[in-house]
Amino acid sequence: MKKAVFIFLLTVCFVPLANAQLGVKGGLNLAELTGRDGESSSYKAFYHVGLFYEAKVLGPLAIQPEVQYSVAGGRLKSAFTNYDSQLHYLTVPVLAKLTVGPVFVEAGPQFGVLLSADQSGQMQVGLAPDGTPAYGNESRPATGNFKRGDFSVVGGVGLKLAGGFSLGSRLVAGLNDINDVKNLSGINDPRLQNRVFQFYAALQFGGR
Template structure:
């Protein structure tokens, strides 16, 4: 009985993998950081590349885990500052995918780990002799100003073209606060979050 149970569990695990379509993908990120109080935000173009597999569950429904190198960030601007933040992430989306003919929709969570970050532009660089903030143009590492973990929800649509090529678009909406700056002279808003629009092309290999 125990052997039959083990065989049954293994078959459930192996069958989806046997029907999986492995693939590679890459495309454009148009990213923004939701602004702190007193600062306006704007989008900046970045990119993402990665690999995935699509494993069929039943009928038109499949699951698609991915691993991506993805760059996010954006521009933050106030009366005294105007600078870009560039955040390099390793992201792992795990998406449910519904395919109807050539069209598919996908949604699920995404987990991200910050690899590095940098900032460049006009920002606070220190204090004057009388204790007032001093501003200047600078490019500097900023990994310590952001939390290492990011959790997002992902939703998107796409189109399967002839052969193994597909095109798609997604919205990646960050849910948690990623701001970890310790001293920002009163502009430390606890709701600094990622928001990324992705447009991508994907190539899949294997039979479904």
């Protein structure tokens, strides 16, 4: 978490102060976990809230670092399992933002630190006496099942409104494997990656 905050503060220190605007934002996350063999994934609705700092660089181009509390995860289902995962992240997107009239597009990297995770539903709960997997309904903390760091690429589009308000949508596509669970052979299960569609409203202080 300290590393993510440091990235945000470092970016703020090195972008121009002229015409810079702070803002708040929040909205809906539609998230899924992709990449696990033998399990189908589906989207779950979560949320995100955060702060951002837009600084003009040249003409319509700006740099926008952010700090967000963002919930990702999704539902995974197989012949024997059907469970939901909630992954609570502190995320720091650092985006290039191009505004033409009221319309803007934005893209850049995002760094995430896992704060906590929970799972609930029908899942493997241990081993049967014969050594085969045993399944049952359970709700449990699952922070140890996932890697602490998540690196993603972000792309989005939005519309600036009067009074400093704006609306936007983004795709946040995870690039690294976040799975940290070992199977019965002691080998990591197939890779998992985050995928999140974000829909948000934002307010810039001092915006026009």
